[in-house]
Amino acid sequence: MLHIEFTTDLGAKVTVDVESAAQLLDVQRQYGRLGWTSGSIPTGGYQFPLENEPDFDWHLIGARKWTSPDGEELIIHKGHAYRRRELEAVDSRKMKLPAAVKYSRGAKSSDPEHVREKADGDFEYVTLCFFRGGKRQDRYAAPARRSPARTEDQAA
Incomplete structure (x- = not known):
């Protein structure tokens, strides 16, 4: 057990x-x-294959999708709202990275040091999930919504 x-x-x-x-x-x-x-959120956020991003089951990590009054789709996790950000592929002499999608938010003073990431200037952020590369894993996909059960009246 x-x-x-x-x-x-x-x-x-x-x-x-x-x-x-x-x-x-x-x-x-x-x-x-x-x-x-x-x-708790690991350093750099949870890592998943990019192919899992469109139908990722946010319940696996205790999160859910939410649409703001302005129409922006966010991910809510432990009371914080995370925004979707698309990162373009990088192909330079120093670094080669495939395209990615990440969900992140601005860091707060109460966030543990190990989850804070530096950005331009003094800005810091926290990444919830990072989707990049890898092979799709169906176990991370949201279960397909089932159609309602048919009653005997509907079957007749």
Whole structure:
């Protein structure tokens, strides 16, 4: 039996038993829908393949999509709003990087040092997720929405 510790959206610590590793992502999705998280953001953010970005299941990390009153799509994670940023490929003598998409926000003084990244000038930011390269992994995709069950009246 596996044990996974979640932090609820109100800060309580909850331990959940998981029968097998095969069920782990389903359990993370289940509790992530509630805004519960099972870890802290790693340095540089969570890393996923670029091909997973369009249908990534944000519940896996306790996050959700939200549209602002201005129509901007954001990702909400632990009360913070992260914006989508597209990064162009870099191909120079010193560096070669494929295109990427990242979700980030401006850093706050209360953010731990290890998650703060320097930008131009004095500006710092925090990256939640970074999508670059790699091969698509279906296990990170949001489950397809199922059509409503048919009733006997509809079947007739």
